[in-house]
Amino acid sequence: MADTDVRSLAELLAANKGHAVALTGAGISTESGIPDFRSPGTGLWNRIDPMEYLSVDALYARPETFWQYFAEVFGPTLAAQPNAGHLALAKLEAAGFITGVITQNIDGLHQKAGSRTVYEVHGHLRTVHCQSCGRTYPMSEALAQLKKEPIPHCSECGGRVRPDVVLFGDMMPAAFSQAVAAVERSSLVLVVGSSLTVSPANSLAFQTPHLAIVNREPTPADGRADVVLSGGAGDTLSAVLRELNLA
Known part of the structure; x- marks a missing residue:
């Protein structure tokens, strides 16, 4: 994780302030001791x-x-308790940089961290x-x-x-339609801790002009992203907060 990459993500968030939404997956919660799935x-x-x-x-x-x-x-x-990644997203929302969090996780850690607008597309x-x-x-x-x-x-x-x-075989809940609407209102999706391999939530990463990805492993959407940071959610987003003078 280079300082220039962190700076690029901070600048992208600033340029899209108030028109960005986060999309999180299991990778953000592994730092809270919750195993991922794949x-x-x-x-x-x-x-x-x-x-x-x-x-x-x-x-x-x-x-x-x-x-x-x-x-x-x-x-x-x-x-489980929220980690630095969850807390950073709550701070980004409170400061107006993102409008909310779309999460594939069912652990409720975004709410525990203080995020106010959370679209739980797989239930809770x-x-x-x-x-x-x-x-x-x-x-x-x-x-x-x-x-x-x-x-x-x-x-x-x-x-x-x-x-x-949402169990395997269930229909997607109303929260997914709300998440789609949130993405349509946005110019930036910030992906955190998602492999972007689970449908249909992964499709949300392809529906805005700008895309940023924070994930430990490569994703299928890396090629169209403005910024890709390989690293943990906690360290990376904490560095972004410092760059934005929010830490």
Whole structure:
């Protein structure tokens, strides 16, 4: 990560101030101790087939297995805390450089960091809802039930509950349409910690005149980006804050 690259990103943000939006992926949260999904050797999907265990089909056909793996994979995430990358994006929003964050993550760390406008295009881990009556519960209550029974149920009607996340086989939520609209209003997308390989969220990186990418590994969109910085989200964005006199 060269100083000139950091300066270039800061200048790009300044030139598009108020007309930029961030797009984040799993790479920003690895610095909070949350494993990503697709990295060779360490990605979660190297040891768990999500279509087999964490899809809509699994939820309905094998609910006990679904919840067993869901709690194992995502339960620890509830205790995670935001890192310097999340905090930097919140500062960029507060200072007016970006209008919000579109995230592929379900961990809620952007909100914990203070980001106000967050489009959670894959849902979130905060709650579950009853598939019969629609009542919403904190995720922590569902996970607590799993210590006593194999499938969490609604305390009102006894119906089965499901996480408020986008599972494999689900339709995209309303937040995705809102994210598309946010990108259409923007002149710059700042990608942070995303491999840009997951559809349809990756398409958002190709819909604005200007693109900046902060990621440890190359992405399919590097060739059209104005600026590409190879590095961690925390160090890189903290350096950008200093360049913008926000640190």
